[in-house]
Amino acid sequence: DRPCPRSHPRTCMKCGQGTAALVIRVGDPFCRGCFRDYFVHKFRAMLGKNRVIFPGEKVLLAVSGGPASSAMVRQVQEGLSREAAKRLRFVPSLVYIEEGAVRRQSPEQREQTLAQMESLLQATGFPYHLIHLEEALELPPSILQPGPERASTPGPSYKEAVDSFIQQQRQGRDSGTTLPAHSSQDTAAGPPGTPRLPAAAQTQELLRSFEAAGTATAREELLEMLRTHLIVQTARDRGYTKVMTGESLTRVAVKLLTNLSLGRGAFLAVDTGFTDQRHGDVMVVRPMRDYTAKEIAFYNRFFSVPTVTVPPLLTKRREKPSIHQLVERFLLGLQEEFPSTINTVYRYEGPSGVPGVWGDWTAPTPCVGCRTGEKLSPEPAKASSESQRCLLCLCGLDTEGGEWGEHWGGRGGFGEWLVESKAAYIPLLCYSCRLTFKEL
Numbered sequence: 001d002r003p004c005p006r007s008h009p010r011t012c013m014k015c016g017q018g019t020a021a022l023v024i025r026v027g028d029p030f031c032r033g034c035f036r037d038y039f040v041h042k043f044r045a046m047l048g049k050n051r052v053i054f055p056g057e058k059v060l061l062a063v064s065g066g067p068a069s070s071a072m073v074r075q076v077q078e079g080l081s082r083e084a085a086k087r088l089r090f091v092p093s094l095v096y097i098e099e100g101a102v103r104r105q106s107p108e109q110r111e112q113t114l115a116q117m118e119s120l121l122q123a124t125g126f127p128y129h130l131i132h133l134e135e136a137l138e139l140p141p142s143i144l145q146p147g148p149e150r151a152s153t154p155g156p157s158y159k160e161a162v163d164s165f166i167q168q169q170r171q172g173r174d175s176g177t178t179l180p181a182h183s184s185q186d187t188a189a190g191p192p193g194t195p196r197l198p199a200a201a202q203t204q205e206l207l208r209s210f211e212a213a214g215t216a217t218a219r220e221e222l223l224e225m226l227r228t229h230l231i232v233q234t235a236r237d238r239g240y241t242k243v244m245t246g247e248s249l250t251r252v253a254v255k256l257l258t259n260l261s262l263g264r265g266a267f268l269a270v271d272t273g274f275t276d277q278r279h280g281d282v283m284v285v286r287p288m289r290d291y292t293a294k295e296i297a298f299y300n301r302f303f304s305v306p307t308v309t310v311p312p313l314l315t316k317r318r319e320k321p322s323i324h325q326l327v328e329r330f331l332l333g334l335q336e337e338f339p340s341t342i343n344t345v346y347r348y349e350g351p352s353g354v355p356g357v358w359g360d361w362t363a364p365t366p367c368v369g370c371r372t373g374e375k376l377s378p379e380p381a382k383a384s385s386e387s388q389r390c391l392l393c394l395c396g397l398d399t400e401g402g403e404w405g406e407h408w409g410g411r412g413g414f415g416e417w418l419v420e421s422k423a424a425y426i427p428l429l430c431y432s433c434r435l436t437f438k439e440l
Contacts, residue, residue, distance in 0.1 A: 014038070022298050026339060032302055039291075039299050043075040044086065046287050050274055053242055053285065055089035060240040061126075062231050063094050065117055065308030067296045068288050069246030073124055074305050075287075076244075090242075094121050094128040095234050097227050101133060101203045102210050102219075103311045114196055116308045123306075129234055134198040134206050136226040143229045146394055147236060147281030209440070216322035218439035219313055221262070225392055225436075235282045243284045247272075250293035250331075252286070253345040258327045263432040267395045278394045292342060390430035392437070397430055 010020040010029040018031030030038060053059060061076065063069045079088035096117050100110035114130065121128040197203075213219045235243050247255070252272045259271050270276045276284035288296070300307060321329075334341040388397045429437055 021302070024292075024295060035298070036303065039295065040075065040078065042290055043072075043287060044079065044088075046274070046290055047088070050285075052275055052283065053090050057090045057242060058238075058240045059090045059092050059242045059244055059285075060231070060235045060238070061092055061094050061244045062246070063096050063117075063121065063128075064246065065096070065113075065120065065310065066246070067293070067300050067305075067307055068248040068251065068291070070120075070305050070307045071291070071296050071299055072244065072246045072288050073126075074303070077124060092126050093238075093240070094124065094126050095131060095231060096121060096128065097131050097133060097230055099133045099223065099227070099310070101206055102223060103313060105311065107197060110197060113308065113310060120306055120308060129238070131230050131234060132198050133223075133226060133230070134202040136230050137202065137205060137209075139229055139233055143233050144391055144394075146279055146389065212440055214439040216313070216320065217262075217324065218436050220322045220324045221436040222440065223313060232279050232282050232284075241282060243282055245284060245286055246288050247286050248288050248291050248293050248296055249346050250342050252289045253342045254324070254328045254331055256345060256348065257331065258324050259432070261323050261327065263435065264395075264430075267393070267430075267432075270395065390433050391425060391428040392433040393430060395430055397428075 010023070012018040012020050012031035012034050013027075013029055014034040014037075015031065018033060020029030021032045022035060023029045024035075047053060061069075061073060063073060073094065076088065076092050078084060080092070081087075098110065098114060098117075100113055105113065118128075118130065121130075210219050210222065213222060231243055231245075235241075256268060256272050259265065259268060264271060270278050272286075272289075274286055274289060276286075299305065331341060331345065389395065390397055426434055426437065
């Protein structure tokens with residue numbers, strides 16, 4: 001009996017010598033060594049092509065313990081090592097948002113997850129911060145406003161910044177001193193004597209907010225909003241100007257269709273693009289958005305990248321799944337039968353992160369400002385005035401809104417705002433956030 005031709009070992013398409021260890025796409029077999037080079041090059045090329053992170057800049061890496069964010073941290077580690085051919089030049093720190101209270105974990109399980117994450121973060125050698133989701137209820141009112149943008153005076157170009165950084169390094173070596181890697185405020189989370197979990201009253205208040213949400217979709221959106229606000233506030237408090245998140249290509253494709261279903265089509269460029277500048281003083285960067293979940297899974301397995309698994313968001317009995325879950329099941333189900341599904345959805349967004357670009361044809365850009373006739377600009381989250389921003393997501397209002405400064409004032413904290421009268425704040429939200437807010 002002749003063996004099946006497909007059972008024969010395939011040769012790596014890059015080096016032509018090694019035996020293929022995996023097939024990324026149909027007809028793209030890679031050996032382990034070439035796959036590692038391909039994975040590393042894609043990460044460096046993504047940062048080098050966009051040039052938004054300058055040398056010496058402080059960058060906060062948002063780590064969830066999942067495969068994508070863990071692979072992102074490993075890429076930064078290797079990029080900063082002495083053995084790297086072209087070393088990364090920014091100063092990284094890590095932040096982990098602990099969400100066990102809304103993920104059906106007992107206090108003992110939360111402690112165990114925290115211990116696992118802390119050992120993972122300590123192993124990187126980077127400064128890290130452990131934040132509990134309960135702390136979102138105490139965020140200042142300023143989190144609902146975009147931070148002050150950088151001064152309008154033009155700064156040095158990327159090339160000038162690189163040359164200046166290299167010159168400082170040479171001067172430091174000649175004088176026997178080194179550039180400080182981290183400031184004194186970039187230390188690990190609190191002292192050993194502090195309690196690891198928040199007070200039970202805070203946890204119960206957070207759970208009441210999530211249990212009051214009428215649908216699983218509203219809870220998913222609420223969790224995403226609180227997590228984002230915590231990360232941005234942590235960056236502001238500690239002087240970071242950039243935040244890296246670990247959304248993969250698969251996650252971006254799911255998020256793209258999900259946001260379309262939720263009425264956020266006008267904001268796809270900032271919700272799924274490489275950069276998100278809606279927060280003003282803090283830019284969110286997504287360097288993993290060109291990696292599929294399959295590539296990340298193989299990389300983590302081949303090169304022993306540690307991850308931490310957490311349970312899904314709590315759901316009520318006999319409750320319908322969220323739109324996020326339905327879209328994910330739909331896309332992953334199609335991906336099994338049609339392997340180009342995820343890439344096709346991803347390409348809809350276009351190479352520049354602006355939706356509607358397909359080949360040489362550009363779709364008409366939708367209006368962002370309500371009844372103003374403005375077209376979708378390269379910065380769709382930037383409204384013509386502060387009063388035209390959504391109070392929750394900070395994107396430009398796509399419904400008729402009002403002046404939100406007088407409504408918000410300086411009252412209380414973020415938690416108090418969640419339980420106040422909803423009617424006064426509905427006009428201050430975009431269409432998608434209105435749908436979520438009405439469920440709370």
